[in-house]
Amino acid sequence: MEDNINSNIKNTKFSVLDLVPVAKGSTPLQSMQKSLELAQHVETLGFERFWISEHHNMESLVSSATPILIGHIAQGTKTIRVGSGGIMLPNHAPLIVAEQFGTLETLYPGRIDLGLGRAPGTDQLTAKALRRDRTETVHDFPRDIVELQTYFSKExxxxxxxxxxGEGLNIPLYLLGSSTFSAQLAGAKGLPYAFASHFAPTHLHEALKLYHQNFQVSEQCEAPYTIACVNIIAAETDEKAKFLETSLQQLALGIIRNTRKPLPPPVKTMDGLWHEVEKVQIQRMMHYSFVGSKETIKAQLTNFIKATRVNEIMAVSHIFDHQDRLRSYEILGSLLTEK
Structure with missing residues (x-):
């Protein structure tokens, strides 16, 4: 059994997706400082990359000025790749994105990733404020990617x-998605593909299949490359991990009720906090949540990697206490030393 576990995890990279969450009682500045501490921590553990996701108008997250935070993380680290998971391209002119990430790559050469998404990363009213009079069509995202690639080209x-x-710089692009649209597009363009299975698990396997079926060799990628983002909460025991998970469950409850508040502390039980229908809805949303001790996490990840054949696991961990969050990634990172 042990050999089987190690062989499945053997060639898988581990990375972090950080939404820069604000824990109840913390300030935005403290949250940003904790993100840097987390990046420095996982860098020493051998993680591949540290991505920040663009979100707007959310009291619980302070990742709205994503390129600035990427620079903050890159400046405080040395070797780990840093990037966006992602930049919501419809919110921005491609030229602005090219200039921003060209600046980052110039400052931190060989360490910057540009992950791109087509969702707004916010509610529709805020999206309208970001985009002003622009109305997105199904054709805009592919065209914007081509325009972005053109700005990065030497030609x-x-x-x-x-x-x-930005011009002439080698900044790898990644397409992000939670449905099949970006999977097919990423395959056709020969770009790496990252699936948001941490909150939208439904189409994971279908999207990965379509990505592989549509993949075309490109200048950036000679072979398909897939990343799955999942929730991971690791602790010394299964019981403690499940206790810590209640912060994530409360956060998800706020999402479906549209009462989004800073990340709350864990509770002994969710009974009385959610209704049965909400419980089922959250469990479906958070289907790919791996919660438990090191041995439990290792077994869960092994099965997931075997089923999906992804090249990389990107972990997001909504854990209230910062030291518990650092420890969770330490436990996850310890699987790297067993390879």
């Missing part, structure tokens, strides 16, 4: 509009 040096810095 664009003769164009009337150029991204400086």
């Amino acid at each position: 664009n040096s003769y164009a009337a509009v150029r991204a400086i810095p």
Whole structure:
């Protein structure tokens, strides 16, 4: 059994998705400082990359100015790749994104990733405020990606509009998704694909299948490359991990009730806090949540990797206490030393 577990995890990279959560009683500044501490921690543990996700108008998250936070993390680390998971491209002009990430790559060469999503990362009213009079169509996202790639190309040096810095820099693009649309697009463009299974598990296997079926070799990728983002909460015992998980469950409850507040402390039981229908809805939403001790997490991840054949696991951990969060990633990271 042990050999089987190690062989399944053997070639899988581990990374972090951070939404820069605000725990109840904390300030935005403290949350940003804790994100840097987390990045420094997982860097020493051998994690591959540290991504920050763009969200707006949420009291529980302070990742709205994503490129600035990426720079904050990159400046405080040395080797770990840092990037976006992702930049919600419909919210921004491709030229602005090219200039911002060109600047980051110039400052931190060889360490910057640009993950791109087509969701707003917020509610519709806020999305309208971000986009002003622009109305998104199904064709905009693919066109914006082409425009972004054009700004990064050396050939664009003769164009009337150029991204400086950005032009000619090797900034890898990743397409993010929670449905099959971006999976097919990523495959057709020969780009790596990351699936948001931490909150939208329904189409994971279908999306991965379509990605592989549609994959075309590109300048960036000679072979398909897939990332699955999952919730991971690890602790010394299964019981403690399940206790810590109640913070995530309360956060999810706020999402479905549209009463989003800072990340609450864990509770002994969710009974009385949610209704049965809400419980089922949250359990479905958080289907890919791996919660438990090291041995439990290892077994769960082994089965998941075997079923999906993903190249990389990207963990998101909504844990109230910062030391518990650091310890969770330490336990996860310890699987790297067993390879």
